[in-house]
Structures are given as structure tokens and as C-alpha cells.
Amino acid sequence: MSTHEALHLIFRGLIDDLDCQAIVAIEMVPGLNESAGDGPVPTDHGNKPYYPFEVAKGTLGIPAWVCPLLFGHLRRLRKHGLPSASLPTRELMSFTQSLLILNHRDYSAWNQRKRWLLLNGTRKDWHDEMRLTALILGMRKRSSCDDVWNHRKWTLRQLKRQGDQRAYLGYLANDYVLCDQAATAYPRLYYAWTYRQFLDRSLLAALPDPGFSGTLNIFDTVGDSLWQAWAGTHRWLRLHVSDHSAGAYGLALTRCLTDYINRCPLAVHHDQARQAAEGQAGPLAAFYRINQRSGDLVYATSDDQSIGLALTGCVIALHALATRDLLRLYPTHEALWCNFRHGLVLAVAFNRRHQGRLAIQAANSIGWLLEGLRYHQEEVTADLAALGIVLTIPNCAPSSDAPSNARWDQLWGLSTTNTADHLAWVRAALDDTGPHQPVASGIPRTLAERYQRWLHMHEAAED
Structure with missing residues (x-):
């Protein structure tokens, strides 16, 4: 038996037995070619039954020198020895699985698996397919391939059916x-952030219709996932301020959250507010605790549409709060300017659609947040941190003259939902003679000119 055939038999035995081996990750590892040529694979390696492969702590290690030998052997089998039309079905799945682990960009292999799954796939086969794509995406330098992400989307859609x-x-x-x-592994990875948008839309689509009369647990499940994603995105943006894909996703997720809030029945809002009052952890509870500080404005009404719109305004305000704080700290990063610009457009559209009526409620909710920061700074800061928002306003400690203190005025200006105030802040940040000159001094000239034109257009629209 040649080296290629022996390696294929060992590798196929491992891949076909992922469950028994409890393999949760696959890694390519460097290694010398100890068995070059066509001779047999050495067998005197002590307690290594899968040599040259390694299985340790749930990870399958594939030596780098093995990959070209295995891949060449599989291609020869496909071309000459084992045409796919004559393969038994299970053998076809095993063959393409081995091939895709070595070369994840083989579009023909993905299509062969799709055809087989649609004709013969059982529930276990569909779950195994999800596991295979997760293993491949978890491998180094494999997550930048859109074929794998698209195949996982397709598999999820089939699972839903x-x-x-x-x-x-x-x-x-x-x-x-x-x-x-x-x-x-890959900062600014476009495919991962667009796949997140697919997850958000799929979660929203899983919500029942408005006339649904069954259990409401699904609203908690979907809401917790969306709020966890929102908090994680804001934390990510604080560490990767130049990530355009993450910024665009953060705005798309804010829109998804507003849709989710407006689709929740009144009973869900009150139940989640009650859970938040009981001190539960997590971003969903933290958001409702923050909004409970404006209880008379938001929760006194029995109209679920009014509650939804008021909470929607708060979501938009908190998004503006986080984005504008980052922009104040890092004014030279265009990704933040794009994120702030689109967030401001979202706020303008919300205010115009509802004629500013509920935007005032959202602003008052932020006012209650500031009051809480004055007297319960640790508790409110913890709730904001659960939402991924970390305020960096300097010297933000409570003081006796806090209402008139400049630092609290600055925090209020940062938090306002008034569109005109936001435009004035952008004007000051871009103006060479404005009050924010120390901050604006590092803004590139081309960036400042571009946003001056955008600002002029929106100021004209406001007038």
C-alpha cells in the first residue's frame, strides 16, 4: 500500500468517526515530511495509533506535509478511480467530507453534498452537516471563504423546514x-458580520404572528440573543474603531432590535421589566432596568404600541450615546463617522415618522439615566456595561453642583436625542473655531470637507 493510500485510510477513519473521537476542532500543524516517497507509513510510533495525525483534547491535528499528498490522492480518485455518479451514497458523503476539510473552496463538493442531503438526508445528517461547516470555519484561514458561510446558511434554512x-x-x-x-481571527471579516445579519433576521422571522396565543418564552429567547449580540458589538467597536463591517452591523442590529421591541406583546414588556426589577443579569434585564427609571413615561400606559415606540426611541438614543462617545475619543476614524452619520439618519427618520412625540420620552429616559448616574453611579454603570456601553466622559463622579457642572452638561449633550443638537455638535467638531477645536484638530482635511457637505445637506433638510 502506498503512502497516499495509507494516509487516506487513516484520515478517512478519523473523519468518519468524529463523534467517537469527540473532535470539536481541526488544526493544520507544521511538521517535517517523515515518510516522503511511495513507501508505507511508519508504524513504530509508540502510542500514536493515528500517526501522522494527532488527536488531543478534542482537536485533530493534520501535519502540513500530509495535505498535498492527501489532496492529490483524492483528486486522482475523483478523476479516474471513483466517479461520483457510481459512488454509494454514504461513500460520496465521506469522500466529499475529506476533500472539503483539505480544500474548503471546492464548490463542486459542496453542491454534491447538497444534492445528496435533499434526496437522502436524515435529521442526523443535517446536524452532521452543521458540525462539518463549524469545524471548517473554526480552522485557521478558512473563515474568509464565502462558500462555507453560504452553505451553512443553506443548511440552516433546510433545518427550519x-x-x-x-x-x-x-x-x-x-x-x-x-x-x-x-x-x-480575521478583524474586519465581512462574511462573519453579514452572517450575523442573517442570524438577526432569522431570529426575528421565528417570532410568532401578533395574534399568537401560545407561550411567550420564544420572545425571551430571541430577545436575549439579540441583546447579547448588541452588547457584544458595542464592546467590539470600542476595541476596533476602524471596523466598517462591525459598524454597519451595529446599525443593522439596532434596527432589528427596534423591530423586535415593536413586535413584543404588552405582557412580554411587563414580564421582562418585572424580571429586571428582581435583579436578573444580562443585557436584556439591564436595558429594562435603565428604562424603569422613567417608569411614569414608559410603563404607565397600557398601550403596547406606545411602549414599543418609547423603548425604540431609547434604543436609538443609547446607540447615539455609545457612537458619539467613541467619536469624541477617536475623531480621525472614518468608520466611526460613518456609523454616527447613519445612526443620526435613523434618529431623524424616527423623529419625523412620529413627529417628535415619543422622541421626547426617549430623551427624558436618558435624563433619568443621568440622574441615576449622579446618585447610583455603580449600579447604572454596571447596567450600561452589560449593554456594552462604557462612558468615558472625564471626571464623571457625582458632586453637589452636578446639575450645573460642565461635565454633566457635556454628558447631557452627548446623550440628547434632539437632532438639531446632534447636527450642532457635528458642526462644532468640524469647525476650526468651534468649542471642540482640541478634539477636531486631528481630523483629516478630506474627511472634514466631506462631512461639512453632508452636514450642510441635512441642515438644509431640517430647515
Whole structure:
């Protein structure tokens, strides 16, 4: 038996037995070619039954020198020895699985698996397909391939049609972790952030219709996933201020949250507010605790539409709060300016649609937030941190003259939902003679000129 055939047999035995081996990750590892040529693979390696492969702590290690040998052997089998049309079905799946782990960009192999799954796939086969794509996306330098992300989307859609809602929602919630790992390995990874948007839309689509009369637990499940994603995105943006993809996703997620809030029945809002009052952890509870400080404005009404619109205004205000704080700290990063600009357009559209009526409620909610920061700074700061928002206003400690103190005025100006105030702040930040000259001094000239034109257009629209 040649080296290529022996390696293929060992590798196939490992790949076909992922469950028994409890393999949760695959890594390519460097290594010398100890068995070059066509001779047999050495067998005198002590307690290494899968040599040259390594299995340790749930990770399968594939030596780098093995990959070209295996891949060449599989291609020869596909071309001459084992045409796909004559393969038994299970053998086809095993063959393409081995091939895709070595070369994740083989579009023909992905399509072969799709055809087989649609014709013969069982529930276990669909879950195995999710596991395969997760393993490939978890490999170094593999998450930048859109073919794998698209195949995972397709598999999720098929799982939804199977009718197993619990498993489907579980995959949607857990895939945020997969996106985090991919974005950490590849900052500014477009495919991971667009896949997150797919997850958000899928979670919203899983919500029942307004006339639904069954259990409301699904609203808590979907809401917790969306709020966790919102908080994680704001934390990410504080560490990666130049990430355009993350900024665009943060704005899209803010829109998804507003849709989710407006689709929640009144009972869900009151139940989540009650849970927040009981001190539960997590961003969903933190958001409702912050809004409970404006209880008379938001929760005194029995109209679920009014509550939804008021909370929507608060979401937009908090997004502006976080973005504008970052922009004050890092004025030279165009990604932050784009994020702030689109967020401001969202606020303008919200105010115009509702004629500024509920924007005042949102502003008063932020006012209650500031009052809480004055007298309960640790508690409110912890709630904001759970939402991914960390205020960096200098010297923000409570004091006896806090209402008239300049630092609190600055914080109020940062938090306002008034569109005209936001435009005035942008004007001051871009104006060479404005009060924000020390901050604006580092803004590139081309960036300042571009936003001067944008600002002039919106000021004219406001007039």
C-alpha cells in the first residue's frame, strides 16, 4: 500500500468517526515530511495509533506535509478511480467530507453534498452537516471563504423546514460565538458580520404572528440573543474603531432590535421589566432596568404600541450615546463617522415618522439615566456595561453642583436625542473655531470637507 493510500485510510477513519473521537476542532500543524516517497507509513510510533495525525483534547491535528499528498490522492480518485455518479451514497458523503476539510473552496463538493442531503438526508445528517461547516470555519484561514458561510446558511434554512424549532433556535443563538471566533481571527471579516445579519433576521422571522396565543418564552429567547449580540458589538467597536463591517452591523442590529421591541406583546414588556426589577443579569434585564427609571413615561400606559415606540426611541438614543462617545475619543476614524452619520439618519427618520412625540420620552429616559448616574453611579454603570456601553466622559463622579457642572452638561449633550443638537455638535467638531477645536484638530482635511457637505445637506433638510 502506498503512502497516499495509507494516509487516506487513516484520515478517512478519523473523519468518519468524529463523534467517537469527540473532535470539536481541526488544526493544520507544521511538521517535517517523515515518510516522503511511495513507501508505507511508519508504524513504530509508540502510542500514536493515528500517526501522522494527532488527536488531543478534542482537536485533530493534520501535519502540513500530509495535505498535498492527501489532496492529490483524492483528486486522482475523483478523476479516474471513483466517479461520483457510481459512488454509494454514504461513500460520496465521506469522500466529499475529506476533500472539503483539505480544500474548503471546492464548490463542486459542496453542491454534491447538497444534492445528496435533499434526496437522502436524515435529521442526523443535517446536524452532521452543521458540525462539518463549524469545524471548517473554526480552522485557521478558512473563515474568509464565502462558500462555507453560504452553505451553512443553506443548511440552516433546510433545518427550519424540518420543523425542529428548538434545534433551529439553538443553532442561531450559538452561531454568534462562531462569528466572534471568526472575527477575532480575521478583524474586519465581512462574511462573519453579514452572517450575523442573517442570524438577526432569522431570529426575528421565528417570532410568532401578533395574534399568537401560545407561550411567550420564544420572545425571551430571541430577545436575549439579540441583546447579547448588541452588547457584544458595542464592546467590539470600542476595541476596533476602524471596523466598517462591525459598524454597519451595529446599525443593522439596532434596527432589528427596534423591530423586535415593536413586535413584543404588552405582557412580554411587563414580564421582562418585572424580571429586571428582581435583579436578573444580562443585557436584556439591564436595558429594562435603565428604562424603569422613567417608569411614569414608559410603563404607565397600557398601550403596547406606545411602549414599543418609547423603548425604540431609547434604543436609538443609547446607540447615539455609545457612537458619539467613541467619536469624541477617536475623531480621525472614518468608520466611526460613518456609523454616527447613519445612526443620526435613523434618529431623524424616527423623529419625523412620529413627529417628535415619543422622541421626547426617549430623551427624558436618558435624563433619568443621568440622574441615576449622579446618585447610583455603580449600579447604572454596571447596567450600561452589560449593554456594552462604557462612558468615558472625564471626571464623571457625582458632586453637589452636578446639575450645573460642565461635565454633566457635556454628558447631557452627548446623550440628547434632539437632532438639531446632534447636527450642532457635528458642526462644532468640524469647525476650526468651534468649542471642540482640541478634539477636531486631528481630523483629516478630506474627511472634514466631506462631512461639512453632508452636514450642510441635512441642515438644509431640517430647515
